[in-house]
Amino acid sequence: MKTCLFCQIAKGKIPKEFVYQDADLIAFEDINPIAPIHVLIIPKKHLEGIQTVQRKDQELLGKMLLVARKVAEKEKLKGYKLFINSGKLGGQALFHLHLHLIGGWKKPNEYNGWVKKRLREGGVV
Ligand code: 5GP
Ligand code: ZN
8 A cells, every 4th residue: 555654654655653663553742642641552454444454453443442441551541542433524634454443541531622623623533
């Protein structure tokens, strides 16, 4: 996928510091964070999104969750959210599968403020 931004990042063609990497996955900070900590976990291989993954990708999908937990532990997050936007109507803007990890709030209800700010800015949560 020549034109895919996340493929370019995964191949190291766009300089980017990874917060995690192994043979299958990389994780890096979101350019427009919606939380104090906002990391994207992506497979190195191009998969369009959760809507098209296949049974052979099961292990990779499970690994994405465990890597998200590992990053959350590394960032010392006491609580966090994980989500995947699927399709344009689900708020997916980049069609290379990515798992969002957001957290870093200090109080239980702090998340709401961040989401409201994001909505005011016209962004997709
Ligand atoms: P989606 O809406 O597809 O679930 O999420 C795409 C995410 O990618 C957004 O949160 C957006 O801020 C992030 N993003 C878009 N372009 C870049 C980029 O060039 N670098 C990084 N690190 N994140 C990006
Ligand atoms: Zn890609």
